[in-house]
Amino acid sequence: MTTTLFRTGSGGLIDRSRPLRFTFDGKSYSGLQGDTLASALLANGVHLVGRSFKYHRPRGIMGIGADEPNALVGVRRDDARYTPNLLATQVELYDGLDAVSQNRHPSLENDRMAVNDRLLSRFIPAGFYYKTFMWPHKAWDRLYEPRIRAAAGLGVAPDKPDPDSYTQRYAHCDVLVIGAGPAGITAAMEAATADARVILCDDRAAMGGSLLSAASVTIAGKDSSVWLDESLAALARMPNVTLLSRTIAFGYYPHNWIGLTERLTDHLAVMPAGRPRERLWQVRAKEVVIAAGAIERPLVFPGNDRPGIMLADAARTYLQQYGVSVGRRVAIVAAHDSAYRAAHELRAAGIAVVVIADIRSRPAVANPPDCAGTRILSDASIEGTTGKLRVTSITLSAGSKRETFACDTVLMAGGFTPSVHLFSQSRGKLAWDPELQAYLPGQSAEAERSAGACRGRFALEEALADGMEAGRAAARSAGFATGVEVHGPAVTVSHPIGEGGHIGATSSSKGAKDKAFVDWQNDVTANDILLAAREGFISIEHVKRYTTTGMATDQGKLSNINALGIVSEATGRTIPEIGLTTFRAPYTPITFGSLAGRARGDLFDPARVTAFNDWAIEQGAVFENVRNWKRAHYFPRPGEDMHAAVARECLQVRKSVGIFDASTLGKIEVVGPDAAEFLNRFYVNAWTKLGVGKCRYGVLLREDGFILDDGVVGRLAPDRFHVTTTTGGAARVLNMMEDYLQTEWPDLRVWLTSTTEQWSVIAVQGPNAREVLSPLIEGLDVSAEAFPHMSIADAQMCGVPMRLMRVSFTGELGFEVNVPSGYGAMVWQAIWERGKLYDMVPYGTETMHVLRAEKGFIIVGQETDGTVTPDDVGLAWAIGKAKPDFVGKRSLARPALAASNRKQLVGLLTRNPQIALEEGAQIVSPSAPGTSIGHVTSSYHSSVLKKSIALALVRGGRARIGQILHVSMPGGSIPVGVVAPVFFDPEGKRINV
């Protein structure tokens, strides 16, 4: 056993037979199983654990749990497993734990930036960001901001991907109890006894809350530790109870939706392979009982931040729960009776309590400790402290006497603040209790109730009874019968918690030489808040933002109420008049990993692939992402770049034949007696007269008249249509169809089925397309006469069902072979083998784009941008003029949408055929070069036409055909000729063969 000087000889919940080694800033220490990093450091006499955020003052451990503002450490397991900004008070010790301090250069003991405190602090007062560094602007970017950021830092984020896994779980329960202290335990017991399904969670490793540090307390005639063990064992035996320790309730969301994170492995010396590090619980509770306890309040006095200055009840807890003496000579500054309980228990452990300085006039004398050797001052004023890396003395005055006491520890007993964070997150209304001087939960906004210290029931007997009542009431509200009312268990305590408390700064803070801190983590002093008040910041929301008090990672758990008190005194308004700032989730910082869960890497946003994906990979295709789809962009041969590959693919499609994966196009089967009528109302086109076996190009508008989507629609039967959409628009179009069918035209008998993934689609395009396909087709004559352009029919290919469409997005003779996706690869291979006779090429989306642009076919989302009407892009012919209504029709009649100077689709040709315009480039008229009249929407090198081509939207464009316009390019604007937007085979001779 190593000697840890500040470990007591006996007592506590640590396992003295299991020593653990750990390092802090590279130095080795020994702790015990059951320690936190904080308790283990204190057991070794280490208080100094950090440097403060702004002034780089030495800081020590102050608290015991989630409220700790100073003891932020990084814990490193390996290169990738480094977690910054953990609270030493929450880090469970394991053998080999490696922790480092933060925000100090080069070391905690010797921090260069400490100059901030001694020399620079007058330059960095409250609101200094807003005042000091505003001018000159360049200096802010280059000089001030980088230096401030370097100086004011939290831990460093790990730079490797997180190797751990995280899991998530949804859960439902009748009663969720948050906090397993005395009130939470009795609440859970009562609700569970009534047969309610109960989840009881607590952020600590061990359940029990304040009972874990109870000394000389009996409950129902038993020692409190026995009562606690028996109660937890009874709960664990009940099948309707789920106990979650190491689980923090971080967020309270509408309709009783609570977020919990459960830490599964961080406390283990060896991370078990394959086990998740954390589990996110998303709990929907019928009823919630918040039993979150209370947070001890520090006192604001000059020099109140030296290492060794900490909360009194935290010191008591370190003693009772961990067997740790926080010091040898302790001074206590008090505004609450709990100081005397702490004094008594510390003295009983052999720690010298040199003085209790009570700032109140009449300290509680109901339970005075055995006072021998301890001075008790009343009406005390705390003048200051000394000590470089640890407090060495405190100066107090009482009456006219001023005295300095040597000490190594100063404890602050400022009273207790009910932890109303989650209640406030649930949008419950807080109510100020003037007697307790505390905000308490008032009217609930959810099916929720608070119990115990978090609603001001601080005494153990009260908390136990309050929890029982809350548990019973929650079970009843959730629909369970509860038994006869029983009173809470009888309790005896040798030293009750008592009462009292102080809010705001103590009297000596004003005008003191040393800083009196309100917010330790953000380095906000009482003077900062007074300055803000003097400068006119009256609203607490403004004070918060101006001084940054309460805005650190601890969200002001210790500081908010004292800041309120200072503003109250400075402005002469009561605390309820000032109000409160908003409590926000998360209650404590949580990991991104727990929120992401399994949604990482390939599962973050899963890619969609077609049946031909493997084939395309084998062929060396380069892919592009289209929404979630992986689409073959082009198929380079050895030595080819994209330009060369696309040029070759284009030429070969026009010369012979090409094969293209069109599977990603959206497909919807529209079926029912009113299917044609539905399409009439939905698309701009007229559908009634479309014959069975025929296709038509459909245009879909939004109700505001602008193009939303397009695609070919084929009629399979009088009551059955095969509708195709753009790749990106598939889900949108189906959603919109369902919306109109259900909410505008529920009278129509139409059924919709998405078939996008059911069909694999193989486009075969080019003069030899028919020669390639016809020997493979069974049961269908695909001759020019029997199966002309824009035909559709069901038949067979390679022995499997096939839906064949004769359509063309290239301007060539073309077919689209639809086969069930499971057969897709087989059919593709058969077509590919046959296509070799005709030197068929596979082509990708880039060649598809070029070929359609040569024909002037638009792409929705490229030629259109949500402000484009059918007429703008030359599609007015598609509109069924005789139809009384269709989606968007009324909008097309609005004056702005019918104006003659709207941007219209035209073609552009550069004088130098080698120059391709930039897509998105602005277009101007030479007569008015300052005004943009349009932009380039598509631009390509056409290997077929041996020149560059471009499509553009130009104001009044159709009337400008034949004119010269200017397009801005990186090297300056160049002249372009305006032409009709069809560059290749304008008569369409090649399609109709």
Place this chain on the structure above:
Amino acid sequence: MLLLECPYCGPRAEIEFRYGGESHIRRPGPHAEVSDAQWADYLYNRKNLKGEHRERWLHAAGCRRWFNVARNTVTHQVLAVYKMTEPCPLPDDTGAPVGDPSMTPGTAMGGAA
């Protein structure tokens, strides 16, 4: 995350649903009788209420059916859930198509995805 009671499937978490904006907006027609101002009002203007709101929801990851919810936009309290073809069951309701067969039950806004 809200808990919404789909009239077809029962209570489900909000993550399964998609919000569809204000409900009970009549698509004006026939077109010849609709002024530009009326049409623009239909296209672009919504109440954006603070308080009791009648709104459309789609059970997108469930039965894919639209329905109406009367919800307090401040407290998230759900006051009523009713089908598209039903009037709002709240006694003080003014937006429901009660006894007016010409009134269409909801508003599909094309492309308001």
